[in-house]
Amino acid sequence: MKRIITLILATTLLLSALLLASCSAGGEATYKVSVKDALGNPYTTGIVVQFMQNGEKVAMQAVNKDGVAEKVLAKGDYDVELSFTDNAEAYHYEGGAKVTAKETEADVILANVPVGETTVLHAEGNEHDVYSVSVGCSYVTLEKNARTYFLFSPTQAGEYEFSIKDSAKVEIGYYGAPHFVQTQNTAEIKDNSFTITVRADMIGSGDGGTATYVIGIDSKDDKTANTVLAINRLGDPKKTIEDEPWEVYKATHEMDIYTLPEGTELKEFDLTAATDTYKLVYNENDEFYHLGSEDGPLVLVRLTEDCDYIACFGTIIKKQGILKYFYDGKGKDYENFVKRENYTDCVSKYIECADENEGVYPLTEDLKYIIQQHGDHAGWWDIDGHGYIFKDMDGNNDSTINTEIAWLLMCCYAG
Secondary structure (H helix, E strand, C coil), X not given: CHHHHXXXXXXXXXXXXXXXXHHHHCCEEEEEEEEEXXXXXXXXXXXXXXXXXXXXXXXXXXXXXXXXXXXXXXXCCEEEEEEECCCHHHEEECCCCEECCCCXXXXXXXXXXXXXXXXXXXXXXXXXXXXXXXXXXXXXXXCCCCEEEXXXXXXXXEEEEEEEECCCCXXXXXXXXXXXXXXXXXXXXXXXXXXXXXCHHHCCCCCCCCCCEEEEEEECCCCCEEEEEEEEEEECCCCCHHHCCCEECCCCCCCCXXXXXXXXXXXXXXXXXXXXXXXXXXXXXXXXXXXXXXXXCEEEEECCCCCCCCCCHHHHHXXXXXXXXXECCCCCCHHHEEEXXXXXXXXXXXXXXXXXXXXXXXXXXXXXXXXXXXXXXXXXXXXXXCCCCCECCCCCECCCCCCCCHHHHHEEEEC
């Protein structure tokens, strides 16, 4: 009897061991598939991961907010395929991903497939298939020994890197804007990539347009080639002077409508005269400058009528505004930048009060300061600069101008 009990116990232990071995050989595992682009950015919507065996779908799971599909399945080997809840033709990936009992995680590299449209690029005047691309990775087909163009319109300011993946016999370049496509690459290329800065003022809002960049990829292959164009936002744009706030100049003079007395003759200043030829005297009672004495002829500014040398302030406002950037010392590097002032609003108010017929207003401290600052900013009297505006009959710089009184170019006086 004792021998029988021992035999039964041994048999039970053997069956338990066999069952345990059987369970450990099978069982379940958690399989994890990450769907991302070549930059490592996850695809978070519209993607379903399918787990396949022998060509048959065993299970499926949509990716989560991290671009990951996790599924608990019986231990085994599974081929990984993707399906899409929207347009499958808008995506490309290389098949062959697998998960196994030993390797339960896998990555699938996905890319967008842009749709081309035929357009005219103005520099060449020819029609091309141009593709609109966005941040991320785009899978593109290149014609043999030809350049393919891409248009990128950013939605956010920043530093952007453009690069090529799988870049054998392929070269990337930056070719300007659609309205003026350069024939040569204008970017500094390193390892088949380049960066550009997109400032906030380049991003349109309302009726304003957003800057569009033309990217070109040259195929050096004798056959059609495929590659991946990667656009990566590296971070916020580097701060420049254009990001600094404007200090809006406020008028110190209380303006009234000015009417030029009937029959007044307007006389011009001789800008070749000696510095002490014209004595301007400020009258604190009327807050205007006079010629010779406080009660002398009024000095006037042409606000809406062009002078002999430059367009009037009214015209300048319409084209570019009236302003100045200030620097410490003589340098004009950003490190020496101090501030920038905008005088457009102030001058606009003066124009509203100017004489209706002649477009002049008496010279005030405001107008004197604004003429001098904007003229200095624009280089109007810098004979060695590009902005010098005084020319002789042959179009050469007129060296007879006295630059110490050249700021009177917009002024006249009541004769």
